[in-house]
Amino acid sequence: DSGVTQTPKHLITATGQRVTLRCSPRSGDLSVYWYQQSLDQGLQFLIQYYNGEERAKGNILERFSAQQFPDLHSELNLSSLELGDSALYFCASSLSWGNTEAFFGQGTRLTVV
Amino acid sequence: GQQLNQSPQSMFIQEGEDVSMNCTSSSIFNTWLWYKQEPGEGPVLLIALYKAGELTSNGRLTAQFGITRKDSFLNISASIPSDVGIYFCAGLDGGTSYGKLTFGQGTILTVHP
Numbered sequence: 001d002s003g004v005t006q007t008p009k010h011l012i013t014a015t016g017q018r019v020t021l022r023c024s025p026r027s028g029d030l031s032v033y034w035y036q037q038s039l040d041q042g043l044q045f046l047i048q049y050y051n052g053e054e055r056a057k058g059n060i061l062e063r064f065s066a067q068q069f070p071d072l073h074s075e076l077n078l079s080s081l082e083l084g085d086s087a088l089y090f091c092a093s094s095l096s097w098g099n100t101e102a103f104f105g106q107g108t109r110l111t112v113v
Numbered sequence: 114g115q116q117l118n119q120s121p122q123s124m125f126i127q128e129g130e131d132v133s134m135n136c137t138s139s140s141i142f143n144t145w146l147w148y149k150q151e152p153g154e155g156p157v158l159l160i161a162l163y164k165a166g167e168l169t170s171n172g173r174l175t176a177q178f179g180i181t182r183k184d185s186f187l188n189i190s191a192s193i194p195s196d197v198g199i200y201f202c203a204g205l206d207g208g209t210s211y212g213k214l215t216f217g218q219g220t221i222l223t224v225h226p
Contacts (some may be wrong), residue, residue, distance in 0.1 A: 043216035054215045104155030
């Protein structure tokens with residue numbers, strides 16, 4: 001158990017809908033990262049937050065947004081969903097913004113039908 | 114953008130055999146990481162390398178940070194059935210995107226008893 005909690009574990013939704021994925025980082029970790037894992041693209045970095053502020057941005061679509069709350073949990077919002085958004089979404093956390101030893105959650109499997 | 118080429122894509126070996134996999138990049142990384150992912154789980158950090166030329170071991174696993182900073186190698190000695198999984202390399206350039214890990218496509222390892 002990495003200590004990073006993601007909910008829900010599975011999500012099935014229709015195209016055009018909006019979903020929110022939630023992540024609770026390990027106790028004491030200030031940084032949260034979001035990754036997307038799909039068969040064709042592999043593991044892709046989406047976005048990083050550190051202590052409530054956006055720190056780094058990767059290949060995140062405009063339809064996607066994230067935030068980190070004062071209690072350090074984070075949410076990834078995916079809107080206007082398309083079939084191609086079906087993937088595993090991972091959250092990871094680390095102690096500081098430059099810490100490379102991030103711990104991953106078990107992921108949320110999103111299926112868009 | 115940065116890309117990591119990981120090879121081989123898959124390996125089928127007998128229990129007890131040694132395994133080697135590598136990752137090459139078109140650009141320099143300041144940190145190399147190796148992860149293992151099992152079905153239904155997030156990636157788990159195996160080894161972190163911070164310095165060019167560094168050789169680090171973790172039990173039966175040994176990884177090296179290439180001297181050119183553009184490649185890394187992972188060796189597993191005396192493989193056992195629980196080594197089965199997908200192994201990912203990841204690089205961090207340490208520039209403006211401290212949190213952004215670039216992942217390789219993964220090596221699927223199957224170990225026959």
